[in-house]
Amino acid sequence: MSDLKELRISNDAMYHPEELQRRLADEGYLFFKRLVNPDKLWELRREMMSMIQEVGWLVAGTDPMDGIADLDMRYTEGDNEYSAGYAEVYKIENFHRSAHWLEYLDIVERMVGQAIMPHPQKIARIWFPKYTEHTTPKHQDFVHFQGSYDNITCWAPIGDCPIELGGLAVIPESHKVNRVLDHHFSLGAGGLIVHEDEHEDINPVWHSANYEAGDALFFPALTIHQALPNYTEDKLRLSLDNRYMLVGDTVAEHMLNPHEPSRLAWDDIYPHWQHEDLKYYWKDYDNRIVERDLSFGDKARVEVLELARAGNEHAIYALQRGARNSPETVEPEVLEVLDELGIKV
Ligand SMILES: O=C(O)CCC(=O)C(=O)O
Ligand SMILES: [Fe+2]
Structure with a gap:
């Protein structure tokens, strides 16, 4: 993206809750440099990247801290192979614990002015280079995480993340649409894209940063954002995106479970953890649990069939991948469309 603007840095307001709340309401995001001591991120990076090397996604013999990807192993959410590797990373206790670091909890509490808790579901993104059609597309988080518009997402690189490695970009003030916009099928992570230029009340000026270890970007559930493509030759992008909710607010049931691509249960x-304190910690809170709204995904599933029939390559790829991943549960319509197109699963 050629006309990217710089995110506004809000370190000056870190200890002024009212100013943080004003900026969040006005701009739809808050960005801090070195909110957390970078050494904590470097330590977490070592642990996670070492596991990523162990599962075979980094070039053998390279320093895991450099995150040099094996380009023959390019996988993404939705691929069985991604799930197999991600599951090993997902078991790491410190990765889960990092969402509970006081630096994050304190600042979120200040920006919302109420008691908060991290969603049980934590997310790591392990993004391969030159695999850009799978980049997380433009979206509002509500379609995925649901529960409440007041949820706050925290996106943080685990290590440095210059623009070319594909950090997060947001449209300031886009949360002011104050509604969940129509989302469409996308091949990128999460599978749902919003076309911000379809909406007159959005001024689509994208902002991002050359992120460094310890930086963190926060935004509410309606702010439109996307990941930038990882254009590096050979580097993995490793990042956290975790969510915080107001204590006592509504939470969608699936957010109480591990992140789906891990295909794990708690x-x-x-059994891989050394401490007890974070196991089922949310059961001590009285939140309102609601069922997941499946309508966003259902709509995209209808769209993907139509697009595939019309020859859209991303749609065809998505159907093929789905059928290959779980042959036992593939919908008859999917097989029908693939058959019509003369494509073998
Ligand atoms: O890191 C990514 O690719 C996606 C992150 C995202 O959409 C989020 O943090 O909500
Ligand atoms: Fe998101």
Whole structure:
């Protein structure tokens, strides 16, 4: 993106809750440099990248801290192979614990002015280079994480993340649409894209940063954002995106579970941990749990069939991948469309 603007840095307001709340309401994001001591991120990076090397995604013999990807292993969310590697990273206790670091909890509490808690579901993104059609597309987080418009996402690189490595970009003030916009099928992570230029009340000026370890970007559930493509030759992008909710607010049931691409249950994860304090911690809170709204995904599933029939390559790829991943549960319509197109699963 050629006309990217710089995110506004809000370190000057870090200890002024009212100013943080004003900026969040006005601009739809807050960005801090070195909110967390970078050494904590470097330590987490070592642990996670070492596991990523162990599962075979980094070039053997390279320093795991450099994150040099094996380009023959390019996988993404939705691929069985991604799930297999991600599951090993997802078991790491410190990765889950990082969402509970006081630096994050304190600042979120100040920016919303109420008691908060991290969603049980934590997310790491392990993004391969030159695999850009799978980049996280433009979206509002509400379609994925639901529960409440007041949820706050925290996106943080685990290490440095210059523009070419594909950090997060937002449209300031886009949360002011004050509604969930129509989302469409996309091949990128999450599978849903919003076309911000379809909406007159949005001024689509994208902002991002050359992120450094310890930096963190926060935004509410309606702010439009996307990841930038990873254009590096050979580097993995490793980042956290975690969510915080107001204590006592509504939470969608699926956010109480591990992140789906890991294909794990808490009982698969907890035996790998050394401490007890974060196991099922949310059960001590009285939040309102609601069922997941499946309508966003359902709409995209209808669209993907139509697009595939019309020859859209991303749609065809998505159907093929789905059928290959879980042959036992593939919908008859999907097989029908692939058959019509003469494509073997
Ligand atoms: O890191 C990514 O690719 C996606 C992150 C994202 O959309 C989020 O943090 O909500
Ligand atoms: Fe998102």
